[in-house]
Amino acid sequence: MITVTRPFMPPLDEYVEYLTGIWSRNWITNNGPLVNDLELQLKEKLHLDHLIFVANGTIALQIAIKALGLAGEIITTPYSYVATTSSIVWEGCRPVMADICQRSWNIDPTSIASRITPQTTAILATHVYGNPCDIPALEQIARDHGLKLIFDGAHCFGTRYRGKSLMSYGDISTMSFHATKLFSTGEGGAVVCNSPELLRRAALMRNFGHTAPTEFDGVGINGKNSELHAALGLCNLKYIDRILQDRKNIFENYRKLLRHPDIKYPEIADDTLYNHSYYPVLFKSHRTMQLVERELLKNQVSTRRYFYPSLSSLDYVPGRFATPIADDIASRVLCLPMYYGLSFAEQRMITRLVFRVLNNG
Numbered sequence: 362m363i364t365v366t367r368p369f370m371p372p373l374d375e376y377v378e379y380l381t382g383i384w385s386r387n388w389i390t391n392n393g394p395l396v397n398d399l400e401l402q403l404k405e406k407l408h409l410d411h412l413i414f415v416a417n418g419t420i421a422l423q424i425a426i427k428a429l430g431l432a433g434e435i436i437t438t439p440y441s442y443v444a445t446t447s448s449i450v451w452e453g454c455r456p457v458m459a460d461i462c463q464r465s466w467n468i469d470p471t472s473i474a475s476r477i478t479p480q481t482t483a484i485l486a487t488h489v490y491g492n493p494c495d496i497p498a499l500e501q502i503a504r505d506h507g508l509k510l511i512f513d514g515a516h517c518f519g520t521r522y523r524g525k526s527l528m529s530y531g532d533i534s535t536m537s538f539h540a541t542k543l544f545s546t547g548e549g550g551a552v553v554c555n556s557p558e559l560l561r562r563a564a565l566m567r568n569f570g571h572t573a574p575t576e577f578d579g580v581g582i583n584g585k586n587s588e589l590h591a592a593l594g595l596c597n598l599k600y601i602d603r604i605l606q607d608r609k610n611i612f613e614n615y616r617k618l619l620r621h622p623d624i625k626y627p628e629i630a631d632d633t634l635y636n637h638s639y640y641p642v643l644f645k646s647h648r649t650m651q652l653v654e655r656e657l658l659k660n661q662v663s664t665r666r667y668f669y670p671s672l673s674s675l676d677y678v679p680g681r682f683a684t685p686i687a688d689d690i691a692s693r694v695l696c697l698p699m700y701y702g703l704s705f706a707e708q709r710m711i712t713r714l715v716f717r718v719l720n721n722g
């Protein structure tokens with residue numbers, strides 16, 4: 362079976378070496394030395410000033426919303442993973458859906474204006490597939506209306522925009538290091554920001570609000586991650602340049618193979634060093650997408666409908682605004698296998714199967 366994604370596994374002996382250290386220290390969680398080391402190495406690798414390692418990308422979003430003290434309405438994108446919306450609701454805020462751009466599939470800044478009310482406190486935008494949103498336009502809207510700006514950067518490890526890490530934009534950015542992501546700690550994530558005070562608050566929240574063993578500063582949660590996860594991250598980080606290069610080759614090979622008038626792709630933002638984290642394909646109809654999905658599965662190739670359903674359809678999202686572009690794209694898109702080690706022969710086989718459907722329909 363060719364899976365849609367496959368976690369990069371570092372050499373086992375390198376992980377075992379870290380485990381030996383953990384065993385000898387008898388220190389498994391609560392801000393251990395490997396967690397600190399991973400945070401330092403991530404900041405160095407991504408050229409970031411402030412970052413904390415947390416349990417996953419969902420808790421990173423929840424801490425971001427809480428640390429910024431948000432309430433009321435948050436304008437967000439319907440074209441993302443469910444965690445982007447559910448975090449808003451979980452934190453007691455109301456998600457308000459803006460539509461997405463036809464070209465980038467990221468939130469459309471021109472659709473945001475009509476959604477702003479006196480209750481709006483923030484914009485939560487996803488850089489879908491690691492492709493930067495229209496950051497200058499979103500920053501301008503946030504400035505003009507006094508809104509906070511959060512970027513869900515779950516897919517963005519390694520992407521650079523205008524010469525800086527994509528994670529360095531907005532008030533807070535969040536990351537996911539889930540096993541499906543190109544850089545993985547098994548489960549994991551990060552909160553990134555430019556303000557040391559904001560990071561201090563996020564770090565407090567990550568650890569129940571503890572300032573001392575018997576003292577607390579505000580409400581917190583358990584957002585910590587463990588030495589075991591940090592160790593996997595430290596192993597994987599050594600291979601990240603190789604992983605990024607391999608994905609670039611695979612992405613470019615797909616682009617060469619999969620040229621067809623009925624296939625469309627999201628446009629990558631200008632001035633971007635892209636991380637090639639996914640390979641989404643937009644088919645001309647829902648029916649064609651389904652036929653391709655079935656044909657591939659019949660031949661032992663799994664795909665995923667990232668991102669279906671459009672989050673506007675969630676029953677806990679007030680349906681105040683239509684998002685026709687997101688709903689349409691979500692119904693026609695399929696992500697093809699994309700992971701370190703996918704061979705060119707496998708890509709040729711996948712391409713043949715896709716063309717078998719397109720050329721018959």
Ligand SMILES: Cc1ncc(COP(=O)(O)O)c(C=O)c1O
Nearest residue numbers: 417418419442444515537538539
């Ligand atoms: C856009 C987006 N946001 C948030 C998340 C949640 O991250 P995690 O699975 O690490 O909680 C994901 C996960 O896949 C995601 O794709």
